[in-house]
Amino acid sequence: MGLIHKNNQKAVYKIWLIFFALLFLQQGLISILSANSPPRLFGTVEFKTVLKDMPKWQRVLSAEKKNPTFTDQFHTLLPKNLAEKWQTIEKNFPSFSTQEKLKAVNMFFNQWPYRTDSSLFGLEDYWATPKEFLKKSGDCEDYAIIKFFALKYLGIPEEQMRIVVVKDTIRNLGHGVLAVYIDDNIYILDNLSNTPLSHTTIRNYQPAFSLNSQFRWAHLPVKKKK
Structure with a gap:
């Protein structure tokens, strides 16, 4: 009986070792995936x-594919x-830093009324x-659209950018911005500010959806723990 008892203890001990090993492995994988x-x-x-x-956006994509705005001759379209x-x-x-690149493009097109x-x-x-924006100007998402194509032309990969439709909870209005994913951060290019800001510093924007030329993302807020 004593021998059986000892064997049972060893079996339980091994089970606990396996359990903790799996637990640590899981936590390690979660950390890696999060990183x-x-x-x-x-x-x-x-x-x-x-x-x-998304017919409005797809019309823009189709027009740009047929007759791109941003070419070596883009400057001829400007005063x-x-x-x-x-x-x-x-x-x-x-030669610009990340912030200089985003700020230069953001400020340039924010000059349009x-x-x-x-x-x-x-x-x-x-x-x-x-092209319509250059001739007539536009509203919030039109600024985001032209900045999207400008940055793409200048070398920012499209996969790092999204047009984002948000709700501005302060003004209680719909709004459009451009999000640029760079250096483990997301910078927001907004016609309301000449300075690109990290998304973590903006508390009053609730995204409804975002998109580029291939995909669309739906966004849901995370419920805060009480």
Whole structure:
């Protein structure tokens, strides 16, 4: 009986060793996955789907594919003073720091005056192509769209950028911005600010969805523990 009891103790001891080994392994894997996973936009949980049922955005993509706005001759579409500024940005862009790159493009297109869709196109919601924006200006998502294509032309991979539709909880309004994923952070390019800000510093934006030319993401807020 004593021998059986000792064998039982050894078996239980081995089971506990295996349990703790698996527990530590699981925690290690979670840490690794967390370290390698991208930051969560405005702290939300996101669900990735194929891009569909977005006719306003798909019209912009189609227009840019057929006749790109950003080429070596882009400066010819601009007034002389702005053309010179753009050529300076384009020339110096490779030597800029991350913040300088984003700020230069953000500030450049924020020079266009804000115009509502109803005043320009007689519609409640219209997504302008970059060429339409250059001619007429636009509203919040139109700034985000032209910055998206400008940064893509200047060498920022499209996979690192998204147009984001959010709710501004302070103004209680829908709003559009550009999110750029760089250096384990997400920078927000906004027509309301010339300085790109980390998404972690912006508390009043709740993203509804984000997209690029291939995918769309739905965003859900994380419930805070009481």
